[in-house]
Amino acid sequence: MNGFRFGLLDGLVNSRISASALPRAGFLTAAATGADSFWVGDHLNSLIPRSIATPEHMGIGARLVPKVDAILEPWTMLGHLAARNRLRRLRLGVCVTDAGRRNPAVTAQAAATLHLLTRGRAILGIGVGEREGNEPYGVDWTKPVARFEEAIATIRALWESDGSPVSRESQYFPLRNAVFDLPPYRGRWPEIWVAGHGPRMLRATGRYADAWVPFVVVRPGDYARGMEAVRAAASDAGRDPMSIIPAVNRVVVTGRSRDDVDEALDSVIMKVSALAAPGEAWRRHGVEHPLGADFSGVQDLVPQLIDKETALSYTAKVPASLMKEICFNGTADEVIDQVAEWRDCGLRYLMVINGSQLNPSLRKGMAASLPLAQVLRRLKTL
Numbered sequence: 001m002n003g004f005r006f007g008l009l010d011g012l013v014n015s016r017i018s019a020s021a022l023p024r025a026g027f028l029t030a031a032a033t034g035a036d037s038f039w040v041g042d043h044l045n046s047l048i049p050r051s052i053a054t055p056e057h058m059g060i061g062a063r064l065v066p067k068v069d070a071i072l073e074p075w076t077m078l079g080h081l082a083a084r085n086r087l088r089r090l091r092l093g094v095c096v097t098d099a100g101r102r103n104p105a106v107t108a109q110a111a112a113t114l115h116l117l118t119r120g121r122a123i124l125g126i127g128v129g130e131r132e133g134n135e136p137y138g139v140d141w142t143k144p145v146a147r148f149e150e151a152i153a154t155i156r157a158l159w160e161s162d163g164s165p166v167s168r169e170s171q172y173f174p175l176r177n178a179v180f181d182l183p184p185y186r187g188r189w190p191e192i193w194v195a196g197h198g199p200r201m202l203r204a205t206g207r208y209a210d211a212w213v214p215f216v217v218v219r220p221g222d223y224a225r226g227m228e229a230v231r232a233a234a235s236d237a238g239r240d241p242m243s244i245i246p247a248v249n250r251v252v253v254t255g256r257s258r259d260d261v262d263e264a265l266d267s268v269i270m271k272v273s274a275l276a277a278p279g280e281a282w283r284r285h286g287v288e289h290p291l292g293a294d295f296s297g298v299q300d301l302v303p304q305l306i307d308k309e310t311a312l313s314y315t316a317k318v319p320a321s322l323m324k325e326i327c328f329n330g331t332a333d334e335v336i337d338q339v340a341e342w343r344d345c346g347l348r349y350l351m352v353i354n355g356s357q358l359n360p361s362l363r364k365g366m367a368a369s370l371p372l373a374q375v376l377r378r379l380k381t382l
Contacts, residue, residue: 003348003380004343004347004348004349004350004379004380004381004382005036005037005348005349005350005379005380006035006036006349006350006351006352006376006379006380007030007035007036007037007038007039007091007093007349007350007351007352008026008027008029008030008035008037008038008039008351008352008354008376009039009040009041009095009249009351009352009353010022010023010026010027010038010039010040010041011040011041011043011046011071011353012040012041012043012071012072012074012077013046013065013068013070013071013072014065014067014070014071014072015064015065016063016064016065016066017064019072020077020080020081020084022065023040023072023077023081024081024084026038026354027081027085027090029373029376030090031085031090032373033373033376033377034376034377034380035090035376036090036091036349037090037091037092037093037123038081038090038091038092038093039092039093039094039095039123039125039249039351040072040074040077040078040093040094040095041071041074041094041095041096042074042094042095042096042097042098042102042129042133043071043098043130043132043133044071044101044132044133044137045069045071045132045133045303045304046068046069046071046303046304047130047132047273047276047298047301047303048068048269048272048273048303049272049303049304049306049307049308049311050067050068050069050303050304051306051307051308051310051311052268052269052272052308052311052312053065053068053269057267057268057269057360058269058358058360059359059360059361059362059365060362060365061357061358061360061365069304074094074097075094075110075111075113075114078092078093078094078114078122079113079114079117082114082117082118082121083117089121090121091118091121091122091123092114092118092121092122092123093122093123093124093125093190093193094111094123094124094125094126095125095193095195095213095249095351096125096126096127096193096194096195096213097111097124097125097126097127098127098128098129098130098133098134099126099127099128099129099144099147099148099151099152100128100129100134100139100140100141100144100147100148100151101129101133101134101137101139102151103173104150104151104152104154104155104158104173105154105158105173105175105178105180107124107126107151107155108154108155108158108159108180109180109182111124111155111189111190112159112182112184112189112190113182114190115184115185115189115190116182116183116185119185120185120186120188122190123190123191123192123193124155124190124191124192124193125192125193125194125195125213126148126151126152126155126192126193126194126195127148127194127195127196127201128144128145128147128148128196128201128299129144130298130299130300130301131299131300131301131302132301132302132303132304135302136302136304144299145198145200145201145204146171146172147172148196148201148204149200149204150170150171150172150173151172151173152192152194152204152208153168153170153208154168154170154173154175155192156208157175158175158178158180159180159184159189161179161180163179163180163181164179165177165178165179166178166179166180191210191211192208192209192210192211193209193210193211193212193213193245193247194208194209194211194212194213195213195214195215195249196212196214197214197215197216197217197226199229202226202229202230202233203229203233204233205230205233205244206229206230206231206232206233206234206235206236206237206239206241206244207233207234207237207239209230209244210243210244210245211244211245211246211247211349212226212227212230212244212245212246212247213247213248213249213349213351214226214248214249215248215249215250215276215298216276216277216278216297216298216299217248218277218281218325218326219325220341220342220344220345220347221345223246223248223342223345223346223347224345224346227246227345227346230244231244245348245349246346246347246348246349247347247348247349247350247351248342248347248349248350248351249350249351249352249353250327250328250350250351250352250353251273251326251327251328251353251354251355252327252328252329252335252352252353252354252355252356252372252375253265253270253327253328253329253330253355253356254328254329254330254331254332254335254356254368254371254372254375255331255356255359255364255367255368255371256331256364256367256368256370256371257331258330258331258334260359260364260367260368261329261330261331262320263359263361263364264355264356264358264359264361264364264365264368265320265323265324265327265329266320266323267358267359267360268311268312268315268360269358269360270323270355270358270359271315271318271323272303272311272314272315273326273327273355274315274318274322274323274326275289275290275291275301275303275314276297276298276301276326277289277297277298277322277326278295278296278297279291279292279293279294279295279296279297281297281322281325281326282322284322284325285319285321285322285325286319287317287318287319287322290313290314290317291314327355331371332371332372332374332375332378335375336375336378336379336382339379339382340382343382350379352375352376352379354372356368356369356371356372
């Protein structure tokens with residue numbers, strides 16, 4: 001991959017305007033600012049506790065999105081966007097598909113279909129998913145990494161079968177003369193981008209993935225060490241370790257001034273995002289994670305069970321220093337400097353989550369649009 005590239009990631013929540021209004025606005029922002037790609041998440045409910053997704057804490061956003069758990073289905077939405085925007089040549093992906101909740105044959109079919117519809121512009125982001133989207137719906141959550149490994153191996157087996165019946169032993173996804181006859185687009189299947197963090201997931205990324213796109217990595221040095229592990233695993237598997245794209249998906253909170261940004265970071269709706277950080281990140285700032293010192297972070301977070309009083313007690317414990325560590329934040333110049341530090345540690349592709357729009361102040365949230373656009377346009381110069 002030549003140069004630094006970026007994509008935009010949208011949360012896919014339904015709005016009062018229409019089901020497609022917010023993702024379409026995100027898509028158009030990506031196209032207008034020179035993004036390489038547009039991505040949507042794969043959830044059944046929000047990572048923000050519904051108890052605090054209210055006008056008091058979300059401002060005008062709560063009126064635009066009256067039900068924060070009204071999450072839209074990602075592959076359907078990407079197909080809709082592809083049909084509506086044929087002249088916009090953005091790549092489209094899901095960041096990331098839940099490997100446990102979705103049968104891998106259906107995931108293989110969805111990604112291959114979008115790849116054909118977009119003439120080779122689909123990307124399959126995939127990971128273990130989160131407890132909140134599995135356990136409440138009857139999906140076993142005792143061995144998510146093992147399920148992920150079997151899912152990704154199954155997808156590769158089906159794509160590489162050339163239409164011949166496939167039989168494959170698996171504890172989770174066995175195949176018995178399974179036929180997959182969709183073709184690749186001009187001989188190429190969608191790239192597979194893996195979101196993984198632990199040693200076992202890093203090894204699987206090296207064996208199977210075209211890119212590494214973690215979420216909970218919070219320091220550039222940690223990122224560099226993770227990428228080294230991915231490339232070592234790729235080399236062990238006989239793959240070119242330098243062919244794996246070093247990516248990350250990370251929140252950007254910007255504004256007209258440092259004071260505006262700090263005010264946004266200190267809001268309840270922003271500080272609740274710190275619950276997705278692992279316990280070790282909290283310890284570095286002298287505070288124990290409210291869900292336990294060894295809490296793993298977003299993977300085991302079940303936000304729909306957190307009531308308002310509990311959410312407010314949790315966010316009151318979030319140190320300002322932790323908020324600044326878990327996202328790129330500041331004026332446009334400050335954000336670019338922070339991304340450059342990660343670039344120096346190997347990052348080449350940034351998946352941007354726009355946290356600026358969560359500012360409870362409508363005026364300051366809207367005012368952040370210009371510095372955000374400045375950040376996005378300058379990313380390609382890194």
